Amino acid sequence: MKDKKILVSGASIAGPTLAYWLDRYGFEVTVIERAAALRLGGQNIDVKGPAKEIALKMGILEEIRAHNTTEIGLRFVNSDNHTIAEFPSDSSMSMTQELEILRGDLVKILYDLTAKRVEYIFGDHIIDLIESENEVKVDFASGKKGIFDIVVIAEGIGSATRDLAFGGRPRFNYLGLYTAYLTILRNNTDSRWARWYNAPKGIVFMLRPDNYGKTRASVTFLAKENAYKDLSEADQKRALIDRIQGAGWESERLVNEIKESEDLYF
Numbered sequence: 329m330k331d332k333k334i335l336v337s338g339a340s341i342a343g344p345t346l347a348y349w350l351d352r353y354g355f356e357v358t359v360i361e362r363a364a365a366l367r368l369g370g371q372n373i374d375v376k377g378p379a380k381e382i383a384l385k386m387g388i389l390e391e392i393r394a395h396n397t398t399e400i401g402l403r404f405v406n407s408d409n410h411t412i413a414e415f416p417s418d419s420s421m422s423m424t425q426e427l428e429i430l431r432g433d434l435v436k437i438l439y440d441l442t443a444k445r446v447e448y449i450f451g452d453h454i455i456d457l458i459e460s461e462n463e464v465k466v467d468f469a470s471g472k473k474g475i476f477d478i479v480v481i482a483e484g485i486g487s488a489t490r491d492l493a494f495g496g497r498p499r500f501n502y503l504g505l506y507t508a509y510l511t512i513l514r515n516n517t518d519s520r521w522a523r524w525y526n527a528p529k530g531i532v533f534m535l536r537p538d539n540y541g542k543t544r545a546s547v548t549f550l551a552k553e554n555a556y557k558d559l560s561e562a563d564q565k566r567a568l569i570d571r572i573q574g575a576g577w578e579s580e581r582l583v584n585e586i587k588e589s590e591d592l593y594f
């Protein structure tokens with residue numbers, strides 16, 4: 329199998345990790361990413377269990393540790409911001425894990441580890457695949473063509489190439505929740521503790537420290553399936569503000585931050 333050409337589609341976590349191992353075992357690897365650059369958004373990812381073992385074998389465990397989000401545990405608070413329950417990171421029930429890293433930091437670490445030896449192509453994607461016994465012919469949106477021995481799809485949950493290769497979409501079971509994520513300015517109620525507030529009317533607010541001097545906020549709320557489907561970003565902001573306005577605790581702070589947000593992920 330050595331010297332074979334492999335195309336990996338998707339440069340997030342799975343794609344570059346696979347590329348690292350394929351390169352290490354002598355394959356010639358190209359990674360193609362639909363976005364124009366690495367997508368560095370997202371919030372906390374826990375590196376634990378098999379992921380920790382793999383990170384150790386890839387020699388990036390200490391780099392991951394150095395990018396720790398600095399969170400020391402989770403506090404459930406009431407509307408006056410008094411702590412009701414506290415789960416420090418070293419307790420078995422804590423949400424805060426030993427290796428807590430922002431998704432974007434992990435993506436960057438994996439990219440930097442592989443970029444010298446693996447070819448990365450950004451801003452392009454597969455539009456057709458023709459598989460024969462010995463090869464896969466690939467057409468790209470840019471008009472380029474390629475021939476590979478194997479194509480691996482690492483495009484995450486909404487993969488279009490998976491549909492192209494295998495047909496049909498996976499079935500999703502809607503669990504009744506929407507979540508919005510955004511980065512906000514740190515203020516004097518924030519600390520190295522994550523804070524969780526259960527607001528009335530099925531809303532959960534969570535604020536967590538990051539390692540860049542900011543606070544990562546999430547708002548999770550009950551909603552009917554497709555209630556907010558296909559909204560523009562401005563409409564997402566309006567819908568979210570309508571939902572949380574007057575919910576107590578630090579909801580007004582969040583309303584103001586949502587208006588200004590440039591990284592709202594809904």
Ligand SMILES: Cc1cc2nc3c(=O)[nH]c(=O)nc-3n(C[C@H](O)[C@H](O)[C@H](O)COP(=O)(O)OP(=O)(O)OC[C@H]3O[C@@H](n4cnc5c(N)ncnc54)[C@H](O)[C@@H]3O)c2cc1C
Pocket residue numbers: 337338339340341342343360361362363367368369370371372373431452453454482483484485486487488489509
């Ligand atoms: C912007 C973003 C933010 C996220 N935030 C969080 C978070 O806060 N917390 C959390 O736990 N998980 C988050 N996730 C999901 C998490 O990254 C994944 O569920 C998990 O890590 C699995 O990673 P993956 O590499 O399999 O897929 P993903 O991380 O979903 O990455 C798939 C990659 O493939 C690319 N791609 C998609 N379609 C194509 C195509 N047709 N051709 C080429 N490339 C394509 C995408 O742009 C993306 O870079 C986020 C994902 C993204 C993309």
